[in-house]
Amino acid sequence: xxxxxxxxxxxxxxxxxxxxxxxxxxxxxxxxxxxxxxxxxxxxxxxxxxxxxxxxxxxxxxxxxxxxxxxxxxxxxxxxxxxxxxxxxxxxxxxxxxxxxxxxxxxxxxxxxxxxxxxxxxxxxxxxxxxxxxxxxxxxxxxxxxxxxxxxxx
Amino acid sequence: xxxxxxxxxxxxxxxxxxxxxxxxxxxxxxxxxxxxxxxxxxxxxxxxxxxxxxxxxxxxxxxxxxxxxxxxxxxxxxxxxxxxxxxxxxxxxxxxxxxxxxxxxxxxxxxxxxxxxxxxxxxxxxxxxxxxxxxxxxxxxxxxxxxxxxxxxxxxxxxxxxxxxxxxxxxxxxxxxxxxxxxxxxxxxxxxxxxxxxxxxxxxxxxxxxxxxxxxxxxxxxxxxxxxxxxxxxxxxxxxxxxxxxxxxxxxxxxxxxxxxxxxxxxxxxxxxxxxxxxxxxxxxxxxxxxxxxxxxxxxxxxxxxxxxxxxxxxxxxxxxxxxxxxxxxxxxxxxxxxxxxxxxxxxxxxxxxxxxxxxxxxxxxxxxxxxxxxxxxxxxxxxxxx
Numbered sequence: 001x002x003x004x005x006x007x008x009x010x011x012x013x014x015x016x017x018x019x020x021x022x023x024x025x026x027x028x029x030x031x032x033x034x035x036x037x038x039x040x041x042x043x044x045x046x047x048x049x050x051x052x053x054x055x056x057x058x059x060x061x062x063x064x065x066x067x068x069x070x071x072x073x074x075x076x077x078x079x080x081x082x083x084x085x086x087x088x089x090x091x092x093x094x095x096x097x098x099x100x101x102x103x104x105x106x107x108x109x110x111x112x113x114x115x116x117x118x119x120x121x122x123x124x125x126x127x128x129x130x131x132x133x134x135x136x137x138x139x140x141x142x143x144x145x146x147x148x149x150x151x152x153x154x
Numbered sequence: 155x156x157x158x159x160x161x162x163x164x165x166x167x168x169x170x171x172x173x174x175x176x177x178x179x180x181x182x183x184x185x186x187x188x189x190x191x192x193x194x195x196x197x198x199x200x201x202x203x204x205x206x207x208x209x210x211x212x213x214x215x216x217x218x219x220x221x222x223x224x225x226x227x228x229x230x231x232x233x234x235x236x237x238x239x240x241x242x243x244x245x246x247x248x249x250x251x252x253x254x255x256x257x258x259x260x261x262x263x264x265x266x267x268x269x270x271x272x273x274x275x276x277x278x279x280x281x282x283x284x285x286x287x288x289x290x291x292x293x294x295x296x297x298x299x300x301x302x303x304x305x306x307x308x309x310x311x312x313x314x315x316x317x318x319x320x321x322x323x324x325x326x327x328x329x330x331x332x333x334x335x336x337x338x339x340x341x342x343x344x345x346x347x348x349x350x351x352x353x354x355x356x357x358x359x360x361x362x363x364x365x366x367x368x369x370x371x372x373x374x375x376x377x378x379x380x381x382x383x384x385x386x387x388x389x390x391x392x393x394x395x396x397x398x399x400x401x402x403x404x405x406x407x408x409x410x411x412x413x414x415x416x417x418x419x420x421x422x423x424x425x426x427x428x429x430x431x432x433x434x435x436x437x438x439x440x441x442x443x444x445x446x447x448x449x450x451x452x453x454x455x456x457x458x459x460x461x462x463x464x465x466x467x468x469x470x471x472x473x474x475x476x477x478x479x480x481x482x483x484x485x486x487x488x489x490x491x492x493x494x495x496x497x498x499x500x501x502x503x504x505x506x507x508x509x510x511x512x513x514x515x516x517x518x519x520x521x522x523x524x525x526x527x528x529x530x531x532x533x534x535x536x537x538x539x540x541x
Contacts, residue, residue: 024447027384051362053378055450055459056476071448071459076383078448101365104480127192138200 001049001075003029010079013044028078035068035083035092042070042081043098049075057105059113061141066115068092070102091116112139157185162498164193171508182495187487202473207233207442210473211307214460217475218508219300220263223256224453225475226305231386232449232462233307237442243388245309245436247429250387251322252295252304253451254418254425258329259288260454261411261418264506265336268408271500272349277339284332287325294318309435319426330419337412340405350404354489354501357402364484368456369414370505373399373406380452392424404504411506414454441468453478455506479508 003023010031011018019032033041046052055071055078065084072079085092094117095102106117107126114137117123125132157180164172172193178186198217202210214229215222227249234241241249262285269277289299295318296302296311304310314322340346356366358374371378379396381389397413399406444466450459456478463472482505489501 028448030446051376053362054365055448055457056461056474056481058461058472058474060463060472060474069461071461073383078384078450080448100363101481101484104483105476125192127195129192129195138197 001077002026003077003079006049006074006077006079007031009048010041010045013048014041027076028080030080030082032082032084035085035089038068038070038081038083039093039095039098042072042095045072045074045079045081046098052099054099054101054105057102057109059109059115059139061113061139063141066090066113066140068109068115070095085115090114091118093118094120096121111137113137114140159186164190173507175502177490177495177498179495184490184493184495184498187490189483189487191483199473199475203470206440206468207307207438207470210470211305212303214473214475215301215303218477220260220508221256221453221455221458221477222301223252223304224451224458226303227253228449228451228453228458228460229462229473230305230307231451232447232460233442234438235447235449236445236462236464237439239308239436239438241309242433242436243430244313244432245434246387247425248310248312248314248434249305250389250392250425251314251422252302252310253387254421255288255292255295256302257418257454258415259285259292260506261415262288264411264503265408267503268350268404268500271503272346274345274349277336277346281336284329287329291322291325294321306435306438308438309433311435313434314426314429323423323426326419326422330416333412333415333419337409337416340408340412347405349497349500350408351401353404353497354407354493354504355403356485356488360488361485364488365481366456366485367478367481368452368454369407369410370456370482370485372397373410374402375400380450380457384450386449386451388425389421391428392421394421404500407504441466442470455479455508456481477508479505482507 003026007021007023007029016034016037019034021031023029053073055073058069058071060067060069065086068083068085070081072081083092092115094106096106103122104126106120107122107124109115110117110123111126111128157178159176159178162175162177164174174190176188177184198213202213205213211226211229214225217225262281266278266281269275269281292302293299295314296304304312356374358376361371361374361376375398377396377398382396394417397410397417399410442464444464446463448459448461450457458478459476461474462470465471486502486505486507489504490498493501
């Protein structure tokens with residue numbers, strides 16, 4: 001299947017309105033979806049083209065929002081779903097009930113960007129040390145006033 | 155009997171890298187396992203968005219000491235797609251050679267370590283002796299045994315001369331022959347079979363569900379390889395096959411890796427024959443047009459994915475890296491659950507874990523003092539034994 005066919009099928013199955021969709025090649029699709037429906041959309045992608053592989057999840061701070069990008073591979077197409085979470089909302093449903101492979105990737109985003117994954121089964125830190133200050137997220141781009149890391153106990 | 159929970163690590167529990175494992179055992183049986191990583195987190199992703207595209211190339215090379223070439227390859231591939239730069243054909247073939255050389259050296263390193271983990275030191279000695287062949291080739295081609303710095307934005311930095319090609323052919327023939335011997339040992343040697351067969355079993359379905367990649371996934375019967383799923387470089391011009399095994403255990407993972415070494419030798423021999431003459435570098439612009447891209451390559455441990463976002467300047471807005479070990483961690487815990495305590499090291503090592511990749515840091519200098527000092531060989535050996 002080509003990327004544009006895949007985009008069409010996602011649009012068909014999804015009852016709501018996709019925010020944007022584009023393809024950059026035969027095997028590369030980018031779809032922007034409302035953050036509230038991300039679990040639902042991930043769910044039918046998993047069901048429609050098994051086996052679907054989740055390569056990773058990227059978090060990107062664009063200033064106003066944290067963009068969460070889910071990089072799937074479905075039926076030979078690299079399918080990138082984007083859900084932009086406004087910073088004042090700062091939470092999104094976990095996709096782990098439908099995509100078990102997302103557990104560590106979502107933990108990484110919670111850890112480094114501070115977006116709460118609602119319903120995550122294991123919301124512990126992943127990369128940062130346990131004594132890392134609460135509320136300090138290294139991949140956010142608006143909190144650079146404190147360049148010092150946590151106190152070095154070594 | 156009461157269940158007992160105990161930590162292993164973070165000081166080099168089985169591998170020469172820090173990670174903290176927590177096992178819950180019932181007698182000799184492992185009933186649960188958990189892992190804590192992050193001991194080598196060095197914020198490479200963040201640092202990437204504070205340096206320009208060329209500087210990031212050097213940073214990405216240092217994500218991992220073993221699969222450094224796969225990272226630069228993936229990074230360059232992403233940047234070249236964004237900037238719409240066509241890499242000369244000869245450079246693509248040389249990149250392919252380096253990619254396969256790295257697979258050979260890494261799989262052989264792993265096979266030696268696997269021998270060591272099960273107490274089969276003879277195998278370790280032989281494999282690591284033979285691994286010197288590929289290390290010599292890497293040094294001849296790039297000038298370095300690790301961190302080859304061959305890939306550059308728009309091509310490669312060094313050409314392969316006819317004399318080099320002859321020596322590579324010789325080396326590949328020798329390695330091919332030796333690997334066939336190791337495939338034979340892995341399938342017939344009683345000690346090896348006893349320690350690897352039915353150890354660390356995980357089904358293809360579980361692997362798929364938990365997002366496993368690379369030889370781990372292929373050894374559970376799933377034929378998934380980025381080289382065929384999303385063809386890059388010139389893999390469509392050479393004859394090779396995706397190796398799988400239905401065994402789903404450590405033995406299967408060993409066989410897949412050994413067969414991949416043999417395939418890699420064959421790929422290199424073919425590349426040397428069909429590689430066209432020509433340029434090895436294309437011009438790469440200082441500033442990259444606005445956009446975003448993902449790139450995937452099949453590193454020796456599995457799929458590596460890079461996401462790069464450009465805001466039109468000479469510094470990327472975001473570089474996201476996902477290394478194969480992170481994808482394979484959930485499945486590695488499944489492997490030790492329900493097994494024997496004595497099988498933990500080999501089961502865990504069978505995913506070929508690399509925590510520096512996963513945490514994204516460099517393990518180079520003396521980690522305790524942080525200074526970069528020279529050591530004599532006896533000092534180094536002493537340090538190794540103390541650790």
